Amino acid sequence: MERSKEPYIWPGVPYPLGYAEASAATQTVAAPLLAGASLTLLGVVVVDDSTFRWPGATLLLVVSASITLIASIQVGADARRFLYNRQTLEAWYTEDELKRGPRALAEREKHFIQWKIRNQRAVIAFNAGTMLLIFAITSVLVPSGGDLAAWRWIATGLALLGALGEAWWMYHLFFREFRKRPDKQKSLDGGTK
């Protein structure tokens, strides 16, 4: 059977449209702050390990969190190079030049896919780093005895609850099913014809 015309394809865009901006904010604001906090915590544990129940395990968790969060900053910055919109192209090329089809225009879709792949890695690194940091904080809070033991156990429980909440939310974000919506079986014109 002969097919008369090629199907139309929408250009690749982030969804929702503000996702890229939100993601960049996470990688340039939240991740550095959390990485800084991790490194500060690292200093505290290294200087005085006698007040912690498991100083070795805590150090391991803090170092892992720091590395993972720094990785998310770097991978996110690497990914961001591949995301640009029409305005960026118009800023660099004149209308005539754009009509001639510069390489950047031809590669836009390919670069958008590169951004998706690399940004996904940064997202995974950020989420893993956050989880490791929460576990590191939990480990720091576990008392090794003393007067504040009861309070520290309560704080440990709260931190663990936070970790569980965060873990559940991440699982929900990453492993949700395809959306099964009632309009799934409708035709592309919305079923109006």
Place this chain on the structure above:
Amino acid sequence: MTLYDVTLPGEPPVAHMCGGCEEIFHGIFGHGDLQKWYQTVERRDAEALRLYIQQSRAHELHRTACAFRCLPPAVVALSTPDQLRAELRKVQAILPEY
């Protein structure tokens, strides 16, 4: 849901959109997924291709009238418009129902 996805803790993963029907889906796909698809298409075995499409749950992803309803999520997520058209033509050559 989208608002919560952005504001609650945990950075949401990148969402993918089918260029044909604009359906949104999530998932972590790699070049390995694409390679498996390319290998299956290259075999030109209609039954194997049909099974691959079914197992990839492509039909759950797309709208019924979408021209690209035969393409699995990984292919839709990691292909440029030109590549999508090329993959569609390959499938159409093997499976005339698409």
